[in-house]
Amino acid sequence: MDELFALRNLFYTGAYQQVINEANSRSPLSESANQERKVYLYRAYIAQKKYNIVISDVKDSDIIDLRVVKLLALYLQAKDKNDATKKEEIVKEIKDIVGENSANQTVQIVSATIMVHEGLLEDALRILVRNSKNLENVALIIQIYIQLDRLDLAKRELASAKTWAEDATLAQLMEAWVGLRTGGDKYQEAYYIYEEIAQSPSSNTVKILNGQAIANIHLGRYPEAESLLLDALNKNNDDPDTLVNLIVVSGFLGKPEDVINRYISQLKEVAPTHMFLQDLDLKTSLFDRAAQRFEIA
């Protein structure tokens, strides 16, 4: 019996505050599970962008798992502050740690996470494939394959994971991700997966609502998607993904320009480095440059 079963599910479905509450509840666990629970606790804080809690809480005397989680917090903080030297330092440090603790799963996840942030997808994959029987590793691998537009590989990875992961929540989520890229009937299936997960009140998180909404957007069901996203916005009014998806769906719904622009400003406020904004900036300047060429002299 997996002692952390419920905790894991909460974590994967994005119920971070509940992970924190649960982990703080101190219900008796075995030693190893207790350590693992701490890892989830700090990773949940990171997911909430509360880096300082992690940085100040974790001591150098703590086990390696916690220390790498702290590194991740430091890295993400540096990234938010655009501190290139600090980032470089951490990347170097994490590379050393991976060298020594190549079998530690937390180390694998954290280092791969940092690699992905650094754009070193290949390195990340190399780290992750060392333990491809861990579902979380598979989840990262699948994300990277999708990012690389290698849906074929993602599908293969998913199929093999499903043979041993039964119907774990994370496995279902992965199926949904791949489905959202595959399209066709898979959109509907992805929707079902999210809908099913959302039925449990603890999993009705911003993340899951977004998933459900996205599936609706892809299926062309814009009003439904919008209402789900507004729900999500109510739960957390500065979740960047919710805002982006709202921008998308507002576009399809023919909302006035000022409504969309408000969402964009809000997004610039909470996540100035979001890929969406980067893309948009890039395209804006691209537009100006390209447009010039056609002007009548």
Next chain:
Amino acid sequence: MQMLTKFESKSNRVKGIAFHPKRPWILASLHNGCIQLWDYRMGTVLERFDEHDGPVRGIAFHPTQPLFVSGGDDYKIKVWNYKTRKCLFTLNGHLDYVRTVFFHHEYPWILSASDDQTIRIWNWQSRNCIAILTGHNHYVMCAQFHPKEDLVVSASLDQTVRVWDISGLRKKNAAPSSITFEDSLHRSAAAQADIFGSTDAIVKYVLEGHERGVNWAIFHPTLPLIVSAGDDRQIKLWRMNDTKAWEVDTCRGHFNNVSAALFHPRQELIISDGEDKTIRVWDMSKRTLIQTFRREHDRFWVLTAHPEVNLFAAGHDNGLIVFKLERERPASAVHQNSLFYIRDKVLRVYDFNSDSDAAVLSLRKIGGPYIQPRSLSYNPAEKAVIVTTPIEGGGYDLLHLPKDFSGEPREALSDSKRGSGASAIFIARNRFAVLDKTRQQIEIRDLSNQTTKTIKPPATVNEIFSAGSGNLLLLSTPQSVILYDIQQRQTLNEITMPFVKYVFWSSDHSQVALLSKHTITIANKNLEQNCMLHETIRIKSGAWDDVGIFIYSTLNHIKYALPQGDSGIIRTLDQPVYLTKVKGKSVYCLDRDGKTRVISIDPTEYRFKIALIKRNYDEVLQIIRNSNLVGQAIIAYLQKKGYPEIALHFVRDDKTRFDLALECGNLEVALETAKSMDREDCWNKLSAEALRQGNYQIVEMAYQRVKNFDRLSFLYLATGNMEKLRKMMKIAELRNDNMSRFHNSLFLGDVEERIRLLKEFGQLPLAYLTAQSHGLTEDAEAILAAAGLTSEDITDLPPAGQLLKPSIPIIRQNDVNWPLLTVSRSFFDAAFTVSDPNPLIAPINFADGVEVGEISGDWGGEEDLGFGVEPYKVAAEARIEGEDVEEGSGWEIDTDLTAQLDTVLTQENTNGAQGEFVPPTAGTAESELWMHNSPLAADHVAAGSFETAMQTLSRQVGAVNFAPLKQHFLRTFQSTKTYLQVNVALPSLAFNVRRNPEETEKRRLLPALAYNFQNIVSTQLQDAYKTTTAGKFQDATIQFKSILHSILLVAVTKRSEIDEVNQLIDICREYIVGLSMEQTRKKFPADDPDSTKRALELAAYFTHSRLQPAHLQLSLRSAMTLSYKAKNCLTAPMFARRLLELAPPTQVATQARQIQSLCDKNPRDEIALDYDQYNPFVVCGISYTPIYKGSPSVQCPYCRASYLPQHQGSLCAVCNVSQIGANGTGLKVFV
């Protein structure tokens, strides 16, 4: 096949049984001479009839009259009336035991078989024997009428079965209207002859074949068949036609005497029972034994089938059993507005909304020939069903439904997935759970019927049910229901209750009703019990009403259950039904024949109660006001539930009103009713309640009414009302109540008065003491003197006491009440005191929708644009086909190939040692695919390739100025990808949104576009029209331009829409040119004569823009008015005429006609215009001058606006995008 026992009785040996045709009654005639009438639903004896001497073997109900007949070993046949519970009369004549008695279904006849070797037919109206059938030469064990024809079949220990023709008897007795004297004479003579074996009833066939005595014989209800059972342990099936009868076959299997046999009324079965203690079921066509039901100790003596209902009864040594052989509950499942159910082995779908019903799938091959499907589970995502059958301990079939439900029902595909298991249900889109009862395990299977998981339940499970979410199940054990998490393999909750047979979830899945035989538990979705209720009658089914009330059916009622446990009857039922849905006043259900029925109910009562519980007082009020909900029951209910204030409004009776008013502390109502009743006990109660609340004015009044002087005095004392207290003393004096006077003087602290009183009554010692102790020595001495005593005579005076003085109340408010106890004034008190009309329920009339624009009403609305297919469609198509060859690029093959190579490479790598993992190269982004797949500028924009998009637009429509398109480009681009953070702390993943979501083939993927043509037409265009109507020309121009720009980025899905797009471009152009002219005109100073000419011209040109009729009228009006003012009396009437052609509003029309008539007097233009309305022209988009047909012009390649040739090469002023006179292949909007 199973035996479903409905009732069992314990009694002496049962020799005869008979079902009542309508009511749930069964008669049992016993070996000890008693006849019992049972209600087999309630399980009680209703009546005993104890007049026969010795065993009673024959018993039968009359099909319509309240009669039954019995025949016993006392040779007597008795006819009884069960209503009066009396034996009406006795038919004597048989000379030995009477074995069976039956009524004829039509004539007033009774058929009896007796050990005296005769069969007799009696007329129970004339109460005499009308025929004696002789021929058997041993005891006749049984004789029965044919259900339709004039035949009788009899069985005898002489080893024969005989069929008798009684048509002669019928003819004679069928009361002809005119009987001649001779006829009747002849008849009575014939009747005489009967006794010696006559022609009235003749033996038709003698069936020989049984090797021992025959105990029972009966006709088939519809076919020419007879079944007989005998002591040779055999059951024989006989067939007959008009001329002969013969043995068909024999059923062997009983190993002792067979007592009775009969045909199953609905199926091709024979049922028999016998002294070998078994009931057996035989296949009628194959004559094989299907099923044996054995009893430990009891030999069976008799067997009967219910004439209407699907029930059987058998009598044995120690009682009788009532049973049925198949479940009559049709398997069904409800999904949203559809009911899936099985009737006659065909899966059908019933639509609650449209009341339509369709056969979908034939389930002929599911289960055995006599086995009906037991349950149904529906999976809406996959359009699949699981059907379970009770065959061999249970089995299930997983079947896919056809895509659409019309047409003939299809055969279920032979490759259906099947397996064994007692119950099987879908728990998720792609998984279902199967319960294996014998091995006690639950298997989770996927749609290919592969087990993905096996679970050992925590207790013995009889049945499993869905629990809403995919990883939860409800497990029904013999003592409880368990909510079980199959992922964590954990019991989440458990409710103890008897074996739950059915589970019904409310539509929002927040509540669940668990049904066992006599108990209903309502719980929430975490299986926390809300309430439990018990029924004495079996609970059959249930469904949730749309406001969260559970409606359920028992054997004979439809009832409701409220969340806190109240229940009540909604209506009675004559036959059990299985509820499927409750919608407003309709209850949808399936009956036992598997037919859908709608029963209408009155939901007022439970709606009222639920509204009360939910404190939805508005609704309560509305129900009270609008329905005729009255009666003691509801008042008692309200009172019991603590709503006396509401009950108050239902009651007119003073006594009840008074009681309720007191209960809710409503003193006004109480006072009012007390006054009208004026009864002492009421006033007392009222005073008590008023005192409690501190309303002493009412207390005072109550005391006054009942003349309770003591209390009144005390009340005045307490309130410090000395004046009234003094009055009380006076009253006491008048009443001659000395004690009361004394009291009052005490209360008043009036010592003199007291002394005077005491003296008056001769209580001199007390008077003296009072005076002395209050220091009134003069008085004291006067008393002494009067008594003839001196102070020395007084000894043993008590030591000095204390001055007794009434305390003075602090607040003395004689007319004002005390501060009152707050009595909660409920919503209803307020609501009911408001006199009608009540604002709460008065309908709120919204002001009529405000029309957009003040003139829009007059100027007609936005008429349909009437996009029609126009003749230049062919040209458009040709253009399309001509163009896009250039885009068919060959190099997407390369990307595919690299992807394939990579796959091979990585596969090899992962197959090898892990250390050699070679990360794959990136694949083709979907946005790239989009570019390859579409020649449309819009799709390139969506893909983010603005450059190629611009090139495309430049080529297609000569676009040169992209600045106005910037926001449209970005808007299109930003709506192409959704983002989702899939892994914690990692950047979000982007997902490309497609406009063809059903497509998965890479070469056909296309991006979803923010601009949708239909949307533009239905919203943006209409908005622009409205703005135009409102006269905001500048805004309207911007809107029309924005539409023109948006169109550059649309893609249409149908070829036919290409024309519509072109039409829309034309509309925008016309409006933009027209509105721009109008704006220019308005800029001219009003009375500058120089500009008048130009202004008139522009107004005139404007009337030639192709506008909506409403707008055209506006333009014509202004042109007309302007011309008239400028005294252009030749042009003005022309506008007036054109205006009148458009049927303007009356007022405008009048004006136009006036202008026409005025101008006719002097048809001459003051100012000559450059305007020839008869020569077709277009207006140059820059100079606003007419370009008459045939004159040279250049055009905008996009919006097709015309310009004078000198504007060649400039930017189009209409669309602001294209270069005038540039070459363009035409905008492409269709892939």
